[in-house]
Amino acid sequence: MARKASLKVVSGQERTADESAIEICDLSLIFATADAPIIALSNIDLSIKRGEFVSLIGPSGCGKTTLMRVIADLEHQTEGAITVNGVSPQEARLARAYGYVFQAPALFAWRNVLRNVTLPLEIMGMAREERLRRAAKYLEMVGLNGFERKFPWQLSGGMQQRVSIARALSFEPQMLLMDEPFGALDEITRDHLNEHLIRLWEQTRKTVVFVTHSISEAVFLSTKIVVMSPRPGRIMEVIESNLPAKRTLDIRETPDFLAVAQRVREALRAGHSYDD
Amino acid sequence: MTTDVAARAMRAPTVWRRLLAGHAAPVATVVLLILFVWYLAAIALNAPRVQDQWKLSGASGTTGDLIAATWSMERPVLPTPTQIGAELYKTVFVEPVTSKRSLVYHASVTASSTLVGFALGSLLGVLLAVGIVHIRTLDRSLMPWIIASQTIPILAIAPMIIVVLGNIGFTGLLPKSIISMYLCFFPIAIGMVKGLRSPDPLQLDLMRSYSAVRHQVFWKLRWPASVPFLFASLKVAIAISLVGAIVGELPTGAQAGLGARLLTGSYYGQTVQIWAALVMAAVLGASLVYLVALIERIVLGRMGMRR
Numbered sequence: 012m013a014r015k016a017s018l019k020v021v022s023g024q025e026r027t028a029d030e031s032a033i034e035i036c037d038l039s040l041i042f043a044t045a046d047a048p049i050i051a052l053s054n055i056d057l058s059i060k061r062g063e064f065v066s067l068i069g070p071s072g073c074g075k076t077t078l079m080r081v082i083a084d085l086e087h088q089t090e091g092a093i094t095v096n097g098v099s100p101q102e103a104r105l106a107r108a109y110g111y112v113f114q115a116p117a118l119f120a121w122r123n124v125l126r127n128v129t130l131p132l133e134i135m136g137m138a139r140e141e142r143l144r145r146a147a148k149y150l151e152m153v154g155l156n157g158f159e160r161k162f163p164w165q166l167s168g169g170m171q172q173r174v175s176i177a178r179a180l181s182f183e184p185q186m187l188l189m190d191e192p193f194g195a196l197d198e199i200t201r202d203h204l205n206e207h208l209i210r211l212w213e214q215t216r217k218t219v220v221f222v223t224h225s226i227s228e229a230v231f232l233s234t235k236i237v238v239m240s241p242r243p244g245r246i247m248e249v250i251e252s253n254l255p256a257k258r259t260l261d262i263r264e265t266p267d268f269l270a271v272a273q274r275v276r277e278a279l280r281a282g283h284s285y286d287d
Numbered sequence: 288m289t290t291d292v293a294a295r296a297m298r299a300p301t302v303w304r305r306l307l308a309g310h311a312a313p314v315a316t317v318v319l320l321i322l323f324v325w326y327l328a329a330i331a332l333n334a335p336r337v338q339d340q341w342k343l344s345g346a347s348g349t350t351g352d353l354i355a356a357t358w359s360m361e362r363p364v365l366p367t368p369t370q371i372g373a374e375l376y377k378t379v380f381v382e383p384v385t386s387k388r389s390l391v392y393h394a395s396v397t398a399s400s401t402l403v404g405f406a407l408g409s410l411l412g413v414l415l416a417v418g419i420v421h422i423r424t425l426d427r428s429l430m431p432w433i434i435a436s437q438t439i440p441i442l443a444i445a446p447m448i449i450v451v452l453g454n455i456g457f458t459g460l461l462p463k464s465i466i467s468m469y470l471c472f473f474p475i476a477i478g479m480v481k482g483l484r485s486p487d488p489l490q491l492d493l494m495r496s497y498s499a500v501r502h503q504v505f506w507k508l509r510w511p512a513s514v515p516f517l518f519a520s521l522k523v524a525i526a527i528s529l530v531g532a533i534v535g536e537l538p539t540g541a542q543a544g545l546g547a548r549l550l551t552g553s554y555y556g557q558t559v560q561i562w563a564a565l566v567m568a569a570v571l572g573a574s575l576v577y578l579v580a581l582i583e584r585i586v587l588g589r590m591g592m593r594r
Contacts, residue, residue, distance in 0.1 A: 114489075
């Protein structure tokens with residue numbers, strides 16, 4: 012009996028270590044428009060392991076958001092293959108495998124903070140006590156306990172975005188997809204939320220895919236940085252970052268950090284020309 | 288002493304300024320102006336008749352007599368506000384509410400068909416909007432018909448509705464309500480189509496990312512998002528619903544209701560009665576719109592959408 016149990020644990024560990032979260036193979040996506048088709052993604056190959064923090068970085072129009080939307084089954088590829096948790100994105104979505112945090116908080120104006128966080132739980136048919144327990148837990152985690160009864164318009168932009176993060180965490184998905192979540196915020200708030208996010212990731216070790224425009228944000232947060240380039244949207248380089256897992260904002264002054272940032276910057280420059 | 292005078296000098300303009308800043312002073316000015324023009328117009332429009340009467344009866348009088356006579360005719364071309372006020376006082380407060388001479392009675396008859404028509408029209412408008420937003424074929428096929436329906440003059444179609452419904456046994460309140468409904472479903476359908484489509488794409492994507500099914504997207508996102516639009520439409524709809532009810536009372540032979548009052552007034556040249564009924568209709572319309580606005584404030588307040 013005991014042996015059986017221990018075996019199970021071992022095999023479970025092995026699986027988590029081996030299994031990849033996202034597997035993308037030769038994926039292309041072409042939008043048909045009135046005049047000429049737009050190649051949003053071209054021959055993307057990418058593999059993301061469980062528990063990784065992966066940033067997609069690149070100039071506007073390089074397909075970062077589109078790639079994320081393909082992973083989330085909000086968009087469908089024209090060619091190539093993609094699996095999320097070993098199944099198709101649609102099956103992963105139906106299994107509620109990921110929480111999506113959008114550029115804007117997209118909170119519901121008629122729901123207070125608490126009911127915004129419990130929205131996905133209501134949709135998933137969770138019991139009321141459990142909903143309240145989860146909401147309390149994740150509002151605490153993003154530092155918003157005490158704001159349950161406030162309505163979105165009573166909160167600052169940073170607080171609204173934190174509510175949307177709590178909402179994405181509330182149903183405890185294995186994966187977080189974050190599309191420039193702090194893009195609209197000022198730098199001070201952004202730094203603060205970045206620290207928050209890295210703590211969160213250390214605690215939960217969820218797989219995170221994070222879209223950003225900011226080099227320092229990408230290097231600070233990620234274990235892997237995917238540099239993309241526009242027209243057509245493609246991957247220029249995948250940079251593994253071996254900065255220590257425990258990170259504070261001070262790390263941004265260290266030579267290791269600056270070296271990684273320099274590599275990202277060079278890769279961006281290589282893929283980006285201002286001529287076209 | 289000096290300070291007292293100075294203080295008074297300071298205070299006087301502040302009171303005046305406060306009056307000007309609020310609604311009271313501008314509204315009062317406009318009302319006075321309208322009344323002034325009204326009394327002048329009453330003299331101008333009624334004077335020829337008074338003079339005719341004087342010529343027939345061989346009477347004569349001063350200009351003062353003439354003005355007094357134009358302001359107190361039994362069937363004037365344009366009655367004065369005083370006459371209309373007196374008629375309103377008599378028919379609202381003096382006559383018992385159950386009497387056929389009571390304007391309260393007639394107003395309540397019109398109000399009931401207005402409210403039934405408004406309820407039916409709101410239901411129809413919302414159902415059409417839900418259909419249009421969710422079913423592609425309806426979106427393409429229904430909208431031209433809805434718009435075309437409103438280009439038909441209601442005065443032309445009202446008698447037909449009354450006759451047809453009368454033939455299959457519906458008389459009284461229902462045919463009038465149907466005409467109300469015919470007018471008021473339109474703004475609600477248009478407003479609700481816009482309202483149900485008002486959630487932004489991110490919110491819809493969010494619901495998709497939760498794998499929410501259609502009725503969840505409707506009840507948790509589209510419907511609450513459309514509530515401000517709904518109330519904007521309801522305020523327009525209840526006002527034209529009243530118009531529909533009054534128009535519906537005209538071809539029925541008009542036993543009761545404000546429309547009936549207007550019709551009998553015009554049969555017998557009772558202009559004072561017509562004007563009193565018009566004022567009553569305006570008061571009724573304003574109260575109904577105010578009532579909807581009040582409900583709107585309460586509902587939006589509860590939804591946290593009042594700022």
